[in-house]
Amino acid sequence: MSATDIHVQAATGYRDLRRLVSRMTGDEKHGASATSTLDVLWVLYDRVLRIDPADPEAADRDRFLLSKGHGPMAYYAVLAAKGFIPEAWLTTFGEFDSPLGQHPDRRLVPGVEISSGSLGHGLPIAVGTALALRARGLRRPRVFTMIGDGELDEGSNHEAIAAASRFGLASLTAIVIDNSSATLGWHGGIASRFHVEGWTTATVDGRDHDAVAAALTTPHPATPHAVVAVVAPDPRR
DSSP states (O other), X not given: OOHHHHHHHOOOOGGGHHHHHHXXXXXXXXXXXXXXXXXXXXXXXXXXXXXXXXXTTOTTSOEEEESOOSSTHHHHHHHHHTTSSOGGGGGGTTOTTOSOOSSOOTTTSTTOOSOOOSTTOXXXXXXXXXXXXXXXXXXXXXXXXXXXXXXXXXXXXXXXXXXXXXXXXXTEEEEEEESSOOSXXXXXXXXXXXXXXXOEEEEEETTOHHHXXXXXXXXXXXXXXXXXXXXXXXXXX
């Protein structure tokens, strides 16, 4: 099945996402991780990212790097809803020969930029991606990465936060899903960790689609940008 065929069959929206997620079983322990990202992922793909499911390798596309790759059910559901993958793949999630593993694989899933799930990798890779695009003279693509609040305990993230502002990576946006899973937390809140290194920041309700969209599209012409999406436990779980 071609990317164009998959795109044609996609006719789903936000209201379908929970149905799509429910088709994936076998990784229930990461259900909270999946549902915490669902709304932000939808806003990204529905309102923000410039990427065509019929041409997911276009050089001038925006890049989205899911660092929070453990529990990727919401990610797969959004990719199916937007026509990157067939909905039928969802029922094969986690099976031996399925392209949909319990961590996303960029070689198997159209639209996936990095194989992820190991904590602390996404933001450093995003910094390198933004630098590589600049070196190639590609100024239009933006780079977004989604990390978890618990991931900020990884030292690799702190090196990336410090480096990104010093390189002036205005094309880079980091999205932190704050579902209160971090062990230690941060004095002054998560946004302060980015702000002290020269990033612009916004803290929003991670279930408020309009607030998330506004934060993700706020101009930041000279610095990288961090959006902290605060997500309370889902009462429907």
